[in-house]
Amino acid sequence: xxxxxxxxxxxxxxxxxxxxxxxxxxxxxxxxxxxxxxxxxxxxxxxxxxxxxxxxxxxxxxxxxxxxxxxxxxxxxxxxxxxxxxxxxx
Amino acid sequence: xxxxxxxxxxxxxxxxxxxxxxxxxxxxxxxxxxxxxxxxxxxxxxxxxxxxxxxxxxxxxxxxxxxxxxxxxxxxxxxxxxxxxxxxxx
Numbered sequence: 001x002x003x004x005x006x007x008x009x010x011x012x013x014x015x016x017x018x019x020x021x022x023x024x025x026x027x028x029x030x031x032x033x034x035x036x037x038x039x040x041x042x043x044x045x046x047x048x049x050x051x052x053x054x055x056x057x058x059x060x061x062x063x064x065x066x067x068x069x070x071x072x073x074x075x076x077x078x079x080x081x082x083x084x085x086x087x088x089x090x
Numbered sequence: 091x092x093x094x095x096x097x098x099x100x101x102x103x104x105x106x107x108x109x110x111x112x113x114x115x116x117x118x119x120x121x122x123x124x125x126x127x128x129x130x131x132x133x134x135x136x137x138x139x140x141x142x143x144x145x146x147x148x149x150x151x152x153x154x155x156x157x158x159x160x161x162x163x164x165x166x167x168x169x170x171x172x173x174x175x176x177x178x179x180x
Contacts, residue, residue, distance in 0.1 A: 006096055007121070008122045008123070030151075030153065031097070031098035031153070034096050034098070044166075048166050048168065052168045055168055055170045059171040060171070061120075061121055061167070061169055061170065062167070063120065063121070063124075063166065064165065064166040065094065065161065065164075066164045067157060067161055068158060068160070071155065071156050071157055075153060075155050076134075077153050078142045078151070078153070078154075080146065080147060080150040081147055081150075
């Protein structure tokens with residue numbers, strides 16, 4: 001199932017570790033602090049566990065949204081000028 | 091239908107206007123740059139139109155995800171320490 005992960009974390013180091021975890025699970029960056037990709041139930045649970053462990057007691061908030069195919073097709077993206085740094089992955 | 095709006099916008103003024111638009115449509119801030127709430131199809135289209143107009147040719151990216159009730163119930167939230175500023179609305 002498509003899974004969206006969004007996070008709001010002030011500490012750069014912790015935020016980078018969130019991104020690394022998402023990438024390790026095959027998710028693709030769609031915004032600076034948002035990743036999207038396919039995860040089955042078990043993988044989603046695993047990723048949630050890892051993100052929870054990574055955040056620990058640090059300041060921040062992370063949310064995972066499973067999104068069914070029907071809803072994914074209704075997604076609307078509004079793109080302005082491309083961000084000059086960081087958003088586009090190599 | 092529940093709608094999630096996430097945005098990634100470097101300009102403070104434009105970002106604030108995004109937040110204002112989301113609040114005007116009754117959405118609730120769940121992260122610094124993420125809002126969630128109920129919108130029917132027409133209201134979602136209207137909000138998308140306003141966000142597109144607000145972003146214009148400025149740098150940034152905005153995404154709207156309609157999320158069905160079944161998926162909303164599967165949402166996972168991981169909360170660290172509470173952010174000291176801005177995330178919690180009055």
